Structure formats: structure tokens, C-alpha cells
Amino acid sequence: MTMTLHEFAPSGNCYKIRLIAALTGRTLNRRHYDILNGETRTPAFLREINANGRIPVLELEDGRKLPESNAALFYLAQGSPYWPADAWTQARVLQWLFFEQYSHEPNIATPRFWLAHVGADNLSDLQRALLPGKMAQGHAALQLMEDALTATPWLVDSIPTIADIALYAYTHVAPDAGFDLDRYPHIQAWLARVERLPGYQPMTV
Amino acid sequence: MTMTLHEFAPSGNCYKIRLIAALTGRTLNRRHYDILNGETRTPAFLREINANGRIPVLELEDGRKLPESNAALFYLAQGSPYWPADAWTQARVLQWLFFEQYSHEPNIATPRFWLAHVGADNLSDLQRALLPGKMAQGHAALQLMEDALTATPWLVDSIPTIADIALYAYTHVAPDAGFDLDRYPHIQAWLARVERLPGYQPMTV
Known part of the structure; x- marks a missing residue:
């Protein structure tokens, strides 16, 4: 029995879970959903996979389901060096994971989705109006990472953790x-x- | 020696840290910044407190600093029942913490900041255009919580955790x-x- 990843393959949030699985020697079953055609908003998906209508969702062997990509990273990294042992280091890893979801993903992943998947010609006026601010905040997020990586080879000290995996994606x-x-x-x-x-x-495997 | 919370008191992200500290029997020093006047964007703040220009930041007794409110919740809850012991339950607590920062905070805290602190008359055209979508997504986040709390008394099973503290704020x-x-x-x-x-x-103490 193996775990199943409910995913949209080009999503970085899904890729980060495939990557930590690969790095920790696991194989995942993969089930694809076309988010451009609303396949994660159907009544069946909302009822059985994720009430929040989003992928990724990690499904354990026994059917328990875990939404939120960075919660799945945490779970799959247990017992590996990608989740370090002491609470202070763990807190700093989580600091980066929350930074990723609040300051990085909305300003880098969202513009990427709009430009590479929705298409520049198909954006709404509101999306078009948001784009310059998101690009500026995306660069601010990248600059923060650049400054951190000037001091240490990995985002938290000298070993790779799920902070690096989350932000690599x-x-x-x-x-x-x-x-x-x-x-x-x-x-x-x-x-x-x-x-x-x-x-x-x-990402493309 | 006690820890110090760098904060803007009306911020729910700051309050959640004061709340977990109170629930776990700690006292925190509090240092106030006026975010409406850019006090978290000064060169000194960016250099010494948080390169990301945001509060809250939890400062330990020895001067180490931890940005990101939910990372501080994690750290302060160590050794208490608010951070449960097994990895699966922890992963589900983190699921709610990431939901809070991605789906709840931007759609409830941000409109609250705009309406209660910036003022409806002072909003930019872009903020005004974003408001209806944020209110709709905020209601969707509340409905998700409502459905979860129909099944269990707390967000994760039958005991209060930092998932509840984060989302209460x-x-x-x-x-x-x-x-x-x-x-x-x-x-x-x-x-x-x-x-x-x-x-x-x-919140108002």
C-alpha cells in the first residue's frame, strides 16, 4: 500500500510533496485533477477529498486525508533530517513555511498560474490590476531569500529542511x-x- | 528574564501570541509599533527585528527572534497540550494553521484592517475592488470552520490546540x-x- 497524492501536476504546491517523497525514498500514487475545469470544486471532491476545494491533498494508506501542502511536507518529513529535531530549529523551519504561503506563493505562484496557465489575454481587469503589486511583492520575497542565503547555504542553518523544499517549488x-x-x-x-x-x-517527471 | 513580543496590539496575529502565552502561564514583555506610520519598515526594524518588515516577532530571552505568528504559536505551545504529541494530529493542527494564513487571514483580517483601521473613505480603488471578493472568500473560510465545528468541539478532535488559538484571533x-x-x-x-x-x-488587555 502506498499513499496517494491528489494533485494538479504543474502546481508547485503538489510538486513539493512529490519532491519530499522522492527525497525520503517513498513512492506516491498520483491522481490528477484539472483545476482549470473545476475538477476540485465538484460536490464529490468537496465531500470526499477536501472541503476547501483545493489540491494538493495527501491521502494515507488507510484513507485519512491531509490538505495543505506544507502540512503534508511536515508529515512526510517525520523521521528524516528534513524535519530537524529541536524545537527552536523546527520553529524557524515553520517560519519559512508560513512565509512561503503568505508572502511568496500569492506573489509568485499566482502570477505564474495567471500567465502560464490562464493566459495573459484571459485575465480579468482585477487580475491585471493586481499583477504589478504582486510582481513587486514577489521580488521582495525573493530578495529576503537572497539575503538569508547570503548568510547560510540553506534557509535554516547548514542542513536542508522542508523549508528549502517548500520554497524551491x-x-x-x-x-x-x-x-x-x-x-x-x-x-x-x-x-x-x-x-x-x-x-x-x-517537476516534470 | 521574559520573552518580548514586538507587536501592534490590535493585530490578531499579535493577539494570538499573547493568548497562547496566557494560556500556558507565561508573561511577555510587549513593545508596540505603529504600523499605520510605517514603524515596522524603518531601516532599524528591518535590520534588527524582522527583515520582512512585519509584526509580530517573538524575541527570546537571549535575543533570538522569530517572525511569523503561527511559528511563535508552535514554539510557545511546546510541552503543553496545545501542541499534541502524535505526528498525524500535529499535521492536522498545521493544516489549520496554513489554512488560517492562506484562506482566512487575507480575507478576514485584511478587510478588518482596511475598514477598522485605514477607514472605508481612505481605501484605494484597488482595495475597494478587492473587497467583495475577499468578503465572499472570508465567508467561505467561516463556512468551512462552521462545518468542521459541527462535527467536533475543537478544530482538531476533542481538545483545544493552537489551531483553535490561531483561528480564534x-x-x-x-x-x-x-x-x-x-x-x-x-x-x-x-x-x-x-x-x-x-x-x-x-484582545484588549
Whole structure:
């Protein structure tokens, strides 16, 4: 028996779960949903998979379900070095995970979804009006990471944790939304470091 | 020596840290910043307190600093029943904490800040255009909580955890942003349950 990932494959939030699974030696069943056609908003999905109408959802072998990508990262990293042992280090890992969902994802993943999946010509007026502010805040989030990675090779001290996995997911595809990563040399070196981790798998597998 | 909370007192993100401290029998020093006058964006704040320019920041006795309200909740709840012992229950607590920052806070706390602190007459055209969508998504977040609280007395099973503390903070002041909680009887009963926890302190202390 293996766990199942309910996902939309191009989503970084889904990819981060596949990546931690690969890094910790697990195989996941994968079930695909077309979010562009509302497949995560059907009554059956809302009732059986996630009342919040979102992917990813990690389903355990016995059918228990866990929404929220970073909660799944936490769960799959248990017992591995990607979830460090002491509470202060854990708190700093969580600091980055909350930063990812509040300051990074809405400003990098959302523009990427709009531009690479919805299409620039199909955006609403409101989406178009939001884009410049999101790009500015996305660059601010990248700059914060750049500054942190100037001090240490990984986001929390000297070992890779799920903080790095969570933030790798949408950072490495930020150019899809027009973010030029040439401005962030320490981020680029860190991306390459993630890609050399034993068991690493790219997004497109 | 006690820890210090760098805060803006009316912020629910700051209140949740004061609340878990009270519930776990701690006293915190409090240092106030006027976010309406940019006091968390000064060079000194960015350098010494939080490079992300936000409050709250929890400062330990030895000067180490922890941004992100829910990371501080995690840290202060260690060793208490508010952070349960097994990994699956912990993952579900984190699920709610990420839901709070991604689906609840931007749609309830942000409208509250705009309406109660910035003032309806001072909103930008973009803020005004965003408000109806945020109110709709805020109600969706409240409905999700209502449904969960129909099944169990607390968000995760039958004991209060930091999931409840995190979501109490902005839910109980959601009427400041025009959310009518009469529509959510199970939320109202849960709010009252939180307010009966030993050590509970209101937001305005």
C-alpha cells in the first residue's frame, strides 16, 4: 500500500510533496485533477477529498486525508533530517513555511498560474490590476531569500529542511511568471544545491 | 528574564501570541509599533527585528527572534497540550494553521484592517475592488470552520490546540469587517468555548 497524492501536476504546491517523497525514498500514487475545469470544486471532491476545494491533498494508506501542502511536507518529513529535531530549529523551519504561503506563493505562484496557465489575454481587469503589486511583492520575497542565503547555504542553518523544499517549488519556476533570477545569485546557487540532493526529482517527471 | 513580543496590539496575529502565552502561564514583555506610520519598515526594524518588515516577532530571552505568528504559536505551545504529541494530529493542527494564513487571514483580517483601521473613505480603488471578493472568500473560510465545528468541539478532535488559538484571533473580531457571525452558530459556541479556557485573556488587555 502506498499513499496517494491528489494533485494538479504543474502546481508547485503538489510538486513539493512529490519532491519530499522522492527525497525520503517513498513512492506516491498520483491522481490528477484539472483545476482549470473545476475538477476540485465538484460536490464529490468537496465531500470526499477536501472541503476547501483545493489540491494538493495527501491521502494515507488507510484513507485519512491531509490538505495543505506544507502540512503534508511536515508529515512526510517525520523521521528524516528534513524535519530537524529541536524545537527552536523546527520553529524557524515553520517560519519559512508560513512565509512561503503568505508572502511568496500569492506573489509568485499566482502570477505564474495567471500567465502560464490562464493566459495573459484571459485575465480579468482585477487580475491585471493586481499583477504589478504582486510582481513587486514577489521580488521582495525573493530578495529576503537572497539575503538569508547570503548568510547560510540553506534557509535554516547548514542542513536542508522542508523549508528549502517548500520554497524551491515555486522559486525555481518563478521565471514562468517573468521573475528574472539573474538578480539573485545566492538563490541560483541554492537552487543548484537542491538539485544535487540525493533522490532529487524534477517537476516534470 | 521574559520573552518580548514586538507587536501592534490590535493585530490578531499579535493577539494570538499573547493568548497562547496566557494560556500556558507565561508573561511577555510587549513593545508596540505603529504600523499605520510605517514603524515596522524603518531601516532599524528591518535590520534588527524582522527583515520582512512585519509584526509580530517573538524575541527570546537571549535575543533570538522569530517572525511569523503561527511559528511563535508552535514554539510557545511546546510541552503543553496545545501542541499534541502524535505526528498525524500535529499535521492536522498545521493544516489549520496554513489554512488560517492562506484562506482566512487575507480575507478576514485584511478587510478588518482596511475598514477598522485605514477607514472605508481612505481605501484605494484597488482595495475597494478587492473587497467583495475577499468578503465572499472570508465567508467561505467561516463556512468551512462552521462545518468542521459541527462535527467536533475543537478544530482538531476533542481538545483545544493552537489551531483553535490561531483561528480564534481574527474570527472573534470578524464583525469589525462586517462579517455577521449569527450565520455560524457552531462558530459562536466554539468562540465561547475558547473564552472559557483557563487563563484566557481578551484582545484588549
